[in-house]
Amino acid sequence: MKMLTVCVLLCAMMALATAQSGPEEQTDLVKRTCRCPCGWTRIRGRCFRYIPYCKRWADAEKYCRCLGGNLASIHNRSPPIVKSQNDQSQKTDLVKKTCGCPCGWTRIYGRCFRYISRPLRWAQAEKYCQRLGGNLASIHSNWQYRSIQRMIKRACHVLRETWIGGSDAQEEKTWLWSDGTRFRFQKWCRGEPNNHLRSQHCLTMNHSACKCWDDNHCWRRKPFVCVRRR
Ligand SMILES: [Ca+2]
Numbered sequence: 001m002k003m004l005t006v007c008v009l010l011c012a013m014m015a016l017a018t019a020q021s022g023p024e025e026q027t028d029l030v031k032r033t034c035r036c037p038c039g040w041t042r043i044r045g046r047c048f049r050y051i052p053y054c055k056r057w058a059d060a061e062k063y064c065r066c067l068g069g070n071l072a073s074i075h076n077r078s079p080p081i082v083k084s085q086n087d088q089s090q091k092t093d094l095v096k097k098t099c100g101c102p103c104g105w106t107r108i109y110g111r112c113f114r115y116i117s118r119p120l121r122w123a124q125a126e127k128y129c130q131r132l133g134g135n136l137a138s139i140h141s142n143w144q145y146r147s148i149q150r151m152i153k154r155a156c157h158v159l160r161e162t163w164i165g166g167s168d169a170q171e172e173k174t175w176l177w178s179d180g181t182r183f184r185f186q187k188w189c190r191g192e193p194n195n196h197l198r199s200q201h202c203l204t205m206n207h208s209a210c211k212c213w214d215d216n217h218c219w220r221r222k223p224f225v226c227v228r229r230r
């Protein structure tokens with residue numbers, strides 16, 4: 001059975017305190033503040049992650065160890081994983097969010113998004129996303145906005161003010177997305193963008209109690225959301 005191909009690879013890691021940092025996860029500071037790292041789903045005290053790659057069992061186990069866990073063990077006759085196949089919301093958490101996207105990315109409307117909790121300045125955040133093969137996130141509908149908020153909430157349970165890819169640094173009041181897509185959808189808070197002190201040129205989401213958009217000072221350090229096509 002050495003050549004057994006595992007097409008549904010499910011990794012599990014124990015409580016956060018026992019997790020080891022894998023190379024893909026080391027840059028995320030999520031582990032320090034969240035119960036499960038980004039891309040993992042907490043079920044009954046353990047963190048699970050579906051990996052949509054075909055691997056032999058041994059390679060699958062090695063991959064999970066690299067992420068700080070092991071292949072999933074199931075201890076109940078009706079375990080939450082099996083149960084989730086009939087539960088649309090949990091099924092979405094475990095399967096759909098990684099389907100077609102690299103590990104750690106969440107698929108939303110055909111694109112892959114990733115929340116990085118490490119606070120960086122806007123330009124640093126854009127460079128970070130570029131190193132991951134993407135850009136800071138562009139958002140084109142209220143539905144996408146809500147989906148990204150849900151992704152952040154799954155990761156950290158709160159909606160912190162977060163950089164996305166809008167900027168009017170090139171020309172005041174001309175907002176552009178750093179990924180080159182057209183800037184049409186807008187979710188500004190009341191009174192924003194106000195270009196406070198004539199020096200706010202970068203876009204944050206989850207501003208104020210309304211969790212809407214604000215133009216902010218690009219030098220401020222905030223967590224951010226990256227996007228890539230696949
Ligand atoms: Ca401005």
Ligand SMILES: [Ca+2]
Binds near residue numbers: 195
């Ligand atoms: Ca502002």
